[in-house]
Amino acid sequence: MAAISGLIRVMEKAARKAGGRLRRDFGEVAHLQVSRKGPADFVSKADQVSERTIYDELLHARPDWGFVLEEAGIIEGDETKPRWIIDPLDGTSNFLHGIPHFAISIAVQEPKPGGGGWGEVTAGLVYNPITDESFWAEKSRGAWLHDGRLRVSARRNPSEALIATGIPFQGHGDFGEWSRIFAAIGPNVAGIRRYGAASLDLAWLAAGRFDGFWESGLSDWDTAAGCLIVREAGGFVSDYRGRSLPIHSEQVLAANDALHSRLHKMVAGAIKAPGQNA
Template sequence: MVSHSGLITVMQRAARKAAPRIRRDFGEVEQLQVSRKGPADFVSMADERAEGTLLDELRHARPDWGFLMEEAGAIEGAPGKPRWVLDPIDGTSNFLHGIPHFAISIAVQEPKPGGGWGDVTQGLVYQPLTDESYWAEKGRGAWLNERRLRVSSRVDLADALVATGIPYKGHGHLERFRKILDSVSPEVAGIRRFGSAALDLAWVAAGRFDGFWEEDLQYWDIAAGMLLVREAGGFITDFRGGDSGLAQGQVLAATDHIHSRLHKLVAGALR
């Protein structure tokens, strides 16, 4: 049995409490009430019910903590306390189209002493259809259920399988994406777009993907996944190789061998 903190237990319990209803809703997706938040940006009753369950479970465990959530937004906690960062269904479009590729994402973010928010110290990406629980704690590694995770050992970009997100109606920068794609695609073994940034990052941590890039993401999409990659031995930066763009949802994740090469291609395409 892998040893982890009580917070991971709380997060896994909350995710598994929300999972049965998500599975039922997925099996009856044509009957769900769906509303539009913006261009090609949907929210279903499944998202709202799952978020409500997660909120109740996590608030019960840590009643004085705050929240940053996709649907309900920010809820302030007690001063100096951490907050939960959560996305009830990352990959809503997949969910609504009956595509079985989506996840619950939960992270713990610590406050900075002078105000604002700092490091993510625990993260969980949970796939409710497969019961795959990707979790990490800062300084204690990343895991898939009971198995320790390490990023892949590939060293050649020509052997790398890389994931991304493609701009779509009302979201992203299509011309910037085209420049990056034209630079990266001739150099790698393949590029995939699966539609859940949380799972893409978890799969980098698990060695299934060798790299991932995307921008115009929300923090709840990537908070847990970024910790997973780092604790599995990978690197996370923005497109310029720093960290200033991470808070704005610009992410470049890869193995230690692939990251520098991928970063040069992405940054060079945007010069």
């Protein structure tokens, strides 16, 4: 069992406080005030309250750190200190339709040494308010579900693997690309699931519930915590071309080492431009 650091305790306290309010609002989902901010992209009063709750808690704990917030945008802090990357309600559509599968995601990103931007993610937490599951990781300290160590699955054969994905929807994503990838992966695996919350997909991959994951067109707050949790659970995370970055959002491909290699070949072949040699 890992000793939970003060930083993770701060993150978990904020997530649990916001999560309690989300649970109450979820019970009253039919009465929520909902505003439309784009095609099939909704923001609820609950989402806004969750973000404000997390912001207030983390600002009190680390007053000189900056923020990257899904709703409020970037709030600058001391450029020599880390910043928070927060999704206060990943799975908003699930939430608004009464589907109990959504999460809060909080990550810590470090400034690059010597300045000039942002570098690695060193802590991440994904909290599911409905199941009260808290997935967390710190760089070089492993990944955990509460106080139990997480490891990605050991399945190496795609025919035994359960793969998660996110499907493009109205106004979001490249359906043609997704369809080609699905056509390449689908016939070779045991199953494909789409649950609608990328942070939980990655946390479940770290816990061995899923064996692989792919999606594109996400945002940093969707994946920053989840990418670290997968890596600290022994998994590999890259873009569709195999490049490894601190945070993957535009393209995410994740699995254990052997399965990642096989999935990468399928994906790379699927997205290769017409007319190119295999």
